[in-house]
Amino acid sequence: MRIGYLGPDGTFSQIAANKAAAGTDSELTAYPSIAELAAAANAREVDAAVLPIENSLEGGINTTLDCLAFECDLMITQELLISVSQCLLSNSETITKIYSHPQPVGQSGRYLAKRYPGVPVTFTSSTAEAAMIAAGEDGAAAIGGEALAEIYGLGIVERGIEDVSTNTTRFVVARRDAEMPADADKTSVVFSVANQPGALYKMLSVFDIFGINMMKIESRPAKTVLGAYVFFVDINGTADDENIRRALEIVRYKATFFKVLGSYKAYQ
Amino acid sequence: MRIGYLGPDGTFSQIAANKAAAGTDSELTAYPSIAELAAAANAREVDAAVLPIENSLEGGINTTLDCLAFECDLMITQELLISVSQCLLSNSETITKIYSHPQPVGQSGRYLAKRYPGVPVTFTSSTAEAAMIAAGEDGAAAIGGEALAEIYGLGIVERGIEDVSTNTTRFVVARRDAEMPADADKTSVVFSVANQPGALYKMLSVFDIFGINMMKIESRPAKTVLGAYVFFVDINGTADDENIRRALEIVRYKATFFKVLGSYKAYQ
Numbered sequence: 001m002r003i004g005y006l007g008p009d010g011t012f013s014q015i016a017a018n019k020a021a022a023g024t025d026s027e028l029t030a031y032p033s034i035a036e037l038a039a040a041a042n043a044r045e046v047d048a049a050v051l052p053i054e055n056s057l058e059g060g061i062n063t064t065l066d067c068l069a070f071e072c073d074l075m076i077t078q079e080l081l082i083s084v085s086q087c088l089l090s091n092s093e094t095i096t097k098i099y100s101h102p103q104p105v106g107q108s109g110r111y112l113a114k115r116y117p118g119v120p121v122t123f124t125s126s127t128a129e130a131a132m133i134a135a136g137e138d139g140a141a142a143i144g145g146e147a148l149a150e151i152y153g154l155g156i157v158e159r160g161i162e163d164v165s166t167n168t169t170r171f172v173v174a175r176r177d178a179e180m181p182a183d184a185d186k187t188s189v190v191f192s193v194a195n196q197p198g199a200l201y202k203m204l205s206v207f208d209i210f211g212i213n214m215m216k217i218e219s220r221p222a223k224t225v226l227g228a229y230v231f232f233v234d235i236n237g238t239a240d241d242e243n244i245r246r247a248l249e250i251v252r253y254k255a256t257f258f259k260v261l262g263s264y265k266a267y268q
Numbered sequence: 269m270r271i272g273y274l275g276p277d278g279t280f281s282q283i284a285a286n287k288a289a290a291g292t293d294s295e296l297t298a299y300p301s302i303a304e305l306a307a308a309a310n311a312r313e314v315d316a317a318v319l320p321i322e323n324s325l326e327g328g329i330n331t332t333l334d335c336l337a338f339e340c341d342l343m344i345t346q347e348l349l350i351s352v353s354q355c356l357l358s359n360s361e362t363i364t365k366i367y368s369h370p371q372p373v374g375q376s377g378r379y380l381a382k383r384y385p386g387v388p389v390t391f392t393s394s395t396a397e398a399a400m401i402a403a404g405e406d407g408a409a410a411i412g413g414e415a416l417a418e419i420y421g422l423g424i425v426e427r428g429i430e431d432v433s434t435n436t437t438r439f440v441v442a443r444r445d446a447e448m449p450a451d452a453d454k455t456s457v458v459f460s461v462a463n464q465p466g467a468l469y470k471m472l473s474v475f476d477i478f479g480i481n482m483m484k485i486e487s488r489p490a491k492t493v494l495g496a497y498v499f500f501v502d503i504n505g506t507a508d509d510e511n512i513r514r515a516l517e518i519v520r521y522k523a524t525f526f527k528v529l530g531s532y533k534a535y536q
Contacts, residue, residue, distance in 0.1 A: 035377065035381070054489075054494070055489070055494075056489055056491070056492075056493060056494035056495075057489060057491050058330065058489070059330060059487075059488050059489045062326065062327060062374065063374070081494065101391075102370050102391065106330065106331070109303065113303070120393075121393065122391075122392070122393070123369075123370060123390075123391030123392060123393065124390070124391065125388075125389065125390070125391065163491070164491055164492065166492065166493050166494075168493075168494045170494060197481040197504075198476065198481060198482070200482065200485065201472050201473075201475070201476050201482065204469050204472065205469075207469070208466065208469050213465040213466060214466070214468065214469065215495075216487075216495065216497070217468065217485070217487060218487045218497075219327075219484075219485060219486045219487060220327050221323070221324055221325060221326070221327045223324070223325050223431070223432055224324075224432065224434065225324060225434050225436075226322070226323075226324035226349065226434075226436045226438060227324075227483075227484070229484070229486075236465075
C-alpha cells in the first residue's frame with residue numbers, strides 16, 4: 001500500500017503514518033502540504049492519506065476539514081491519536097529568536113510568555129523547517145517534537161513545554177473509493193442548513209428522534225458569506241444501523257449541502 | 269477614550285480601530301499580539317480592545333475566542349464588519365518567495381496554487397511584517413491589504429487575490445466592566461456541557477423552549493482532553509428579554525462552564 005503523509009520527516013505526521021503502516025507492507029511518501037497530500041489521494045497517486053484533523057488544544061485543522069468537505073472525494077477509514085509533546089530545541093546559550101509552525105506556538109503560548117517574553121517568534125511551514133533554520137542560526141531555537149533534535153543536530157533545552165500535558169492530535173486515514181471497515185462503529189458527516197431561525201436545532205432533532213448520539217459538532221465557514229456555516233458531526237454507529245440510515249436520509253433531504261465522510265472504528 | 273488594536277499599522281485591524289474611534293475623541297495604541305491586546309484591556313491599560321473574532325473564509329480567530337472565554341474578563345459592546353481584500357505586493361519582476369500571515373495565505377490558497385505553484389510561502393506574524401520583509405528582499409512578495417503598498421513602498425502586482433470576493437472579517441470591541449449598550453439586540457455566550465450522550469442537544473433545546481433564535485454556534489476545544497469542547501453561541505435579543513433571562517439561568521445551572529460575553533448591536 002502507498003501511504004502519503006505530511007512531511008518533512010521528524011514531525012508528528014510521520015509518527016502517525018508509521019502507526020498507520022504498522023503490520024502492512026507499505027511505502028511511505030511525504031507531501032509538502034495538506035492540500036497536496038489530499039489531492040494525491042484523490043488522484044489515486046497514493047492509496048491512503050494520513051491527515052491531521054484535530055488537536056486537543058488548537059482545535060480543528062482547517063485545511064484538512066475543508067479538503068474533506070469541499071475539495072476531495074475521500075472516505076475516512078481509520079482514526080489515530082498521537083500524543084504530542086513539544087520541546088524547545090536549540091544549540092545556543094541565549095535564545096533571541098524562536099521559530100515554529102503556528103500550531104505548536106499556540107500550544108506553548110503560556111510557556112513562551114513566561115520564559116521568553118519579548119523574544120520574537122517567526123512562523124514556519126513545519127516544525128522540521130523551524131528546526132532546520134534553528135540549527136543554522138546563532139541564538140535561534142525551534143519548537144517541535146523530540147525526534148527533530150537528532151535529525152537536525154539540536155540540543156533539547158526543555159521538554160513538555162505545551163500548556164496542557166494531555167496535548168493530543170487526531171489523525172484520519174482517508175482513501176478514495178474505500179469500503180467501510182468491518183469493525184466501524186462511528187460515522188462522520190458534514191452538512192449545511194438553510195439560513196433560517198432554528199434550522200440547525202431542527203436538523204439535530206432528527207438525530208434525537210432516532211436515538212442517535214452525537215459525539216461531536218464543529219462549525220466551519222461555508223466560505224460563501226460571513227454567517228454561513230457547514231457543520232461536521234460525528235455520531236455513534238454506522239449506516240448498517242437502520243436508525244442511522246433513516247436519519248441520514250432525512251438530513252440529506254433537508255440539508256443544503258450533505259456529505260458522508262466515512263465510517264470507521266473510534267479510537268479507544 | 270484609549271482604544272487598543274492589533275498592530276502594526278496598515279493592517280485591517282487598524283481600519284477596524286479607526287472605524288470604532290470614528291466620532292469619538294480617542295487615542296489609538298497598537299499592540300503586538302491579540303493576547304497582549306486583550307490583557308491590556310483586562311488590566312484597564314486601554315478602555316477598549318478592537319479584536320478580530322471571525323473571518324468568512326478562515327473561521328473563528330482562535331486566540332480571540334480563547335482570550336474572551338478563558339483568559340480575560342471583558343464584555344463585547346460592539347461588532348464591526350470589515351471587507352478584506354488581499355493584494356499581492358512586490359517590487360520584483362519574478363517572484364521566488366512569498367511572505368504573509370497564515371490567515372491571508374489560507375484566504376488566497378487557490379490563487380497561489382494556480383499562479384505561483386511551488387513558490388515557497390513563509391509565515392510572518394502580521395501582513396505588515398511580510399510587507400516590510402518583501403520590501404527589502406529581491407524576488408520577494410507579500411500578501412496583505414492595499415494600504416501596505418504605500419506604507420512600505422511596494423508595487424501592487426494583483427488586487428483581490430482572495431478565493432471568494434465576499435471575504436469579510438468581523439471585529440468586536442471588548443471592554444472591562446462595560447454597561448450594555450442601549451441599542452443592543454444580540455447576546456454572545458460561551459458554555460460547556462457535561463460529557464454525556466445528548467448533552468449539547470438538550471442544552472440547545474433550552475433556547476428552543478423559550479423561542480430564542482440561535483444565530484451561530486461554534487465549537488472550540490475546552491483545552492483539557494481531546495473531545496471536550498466549549499460552545500460559542502450567539503442569540504437574538506438581550507437579557508432584558510424575560511425569555512432570555514430565564515433561558516440563560518437554566519443554561520448557567522446545567523452547564524459545566526458558562527460565561528456571558530456581552531450584549532451589543534448586531535451589525536446590519
